Amino acid sequence: MIRVQEEDFDLGAELKAMSAGKTSIGGLCSFVGLVRDMAGDAEIGAMTLEHYPGMTEKALEEIETEAHARWPLDATLIIHRYGRLEPGDQIVLVAAASAHREAAFEACHYLIDFLKTRAPFWKLEDTADGAKWVDARASDDAATARWAVKSGEE
Amino acid sequence: MIRVQEEDFDLGAELKAMSAGKTSIGGLCSFVGLVRDMAGDAEIGAMTLEHYPGMTEKALEEIETEAHARWPLDATLIIHRYGRLEPGDQIVLVAAASAHREAAFEACHYLIDFLKTRAPFWKLEDTADGAKWVDARASDDAATARWAVKSGEE
């Protein structure tokens, strides 16, 4: 399931709902991204997340579908927020549940790596020097690229 | 923090408590192990987890300390239950929070891999053929061994 929303989410309730009644699940791996108060050396007050309605949902659904094609998963969940967020706020939740621990870990990792390079979100950070668009990181491209290598190895 | 307990835990409350007030955290990765209703081909009713009081806590603390030595972590949590558990019940929670996503993922994965081969717990499963001690899996030893390789690469 994917959701794009302005409001916060209840991490515990979301994870519980994912596995409720599915006793074939042996492991549930989740990752939550939070607003940090420091990015590089500049102190961050808050940020605003812009996104591309329509394409965002499409991109997240494609990433989720691809994860299910690669691993035997009982459930996956992607929730991404947009709008204004303060330090400590939750930005994103990705989770994957499987009979097998490695599948849950790898699929969860895959979901966040691809989300970082494919989902159309842009962060505008409030800094001491004014609002600044966050630059994409080469490490995120590298994180995505490694899944291509891993597939080849399998 | 590590805890060994018979009672269930509230996943959402535990994860919230881990990151509360720590705005240096950028990512929180968690893994929950659940009792599956199938192990191999035999249907499982329930299981009983035996452990070694004293050594269990010591082993989990060592695993946690080692994770902090390897990655820049703001917080880690290991909760492992013992006693009788039914299909769908939570067995174990491991979680790691860091400024950086990769550190959170790798540390969380490390915690569960080492827990699986070092923490003194033993599963006794109720099956259609009676109670059976679960055999250790070679794949768990392999999962632990790969962290030695990864360290060498760094």
Add this chain to the structure above:
Amino acid sequence: MKLLYFAWVRERVGGASEDIPRPDGVATVGDLVAWLAARGDGYAEAFEESSMVRAAVNQEHVDLSHPVADGDEVAFFPPVTGG
């Protein structure tokens, strides 16, 4: 065609969207970028570092060689930074 702009591309262009007929001679995303940049002012500024601008056609990531057709939704934006 419907054109959409996001993040600093939107700020430089000075608007979030516009509807235009497909310009003569514009067959690919790259052609469209060149045509937009030639409009000057904010457009020139938005597309001056064209290696920093990403594109989507009908909500799919594409590169500059991708064709554009009448009725397409074409979006321009910086590399994504969500998650």
Add this chain to the structure above:
Amino acid sequence: MKLLYFAWVRERVGGASEDIPRPDGVATVGDLVAWLAARGDGYAEAFEESSMVRAAVNQEHVDLSHPVADGDEVAFFPPVTGG
């Protein structure tokens, strides 16, 4: 020494713990395994596949060559299966 047994080692031995003086000639975990197995019955059965039995001395995983001393807590158990 305090000896502890867990899981099927405990079931075969027929008890969870016992206190014994360190037997003459027992200097390592391996010596202790051999001494216990020679007690017969459940002990022999517990240690007959000695490659399947793991040991801890004072709550640390050790191998068969590890020394044992008076006052040590020595535990025997199958490979762990938690998590």
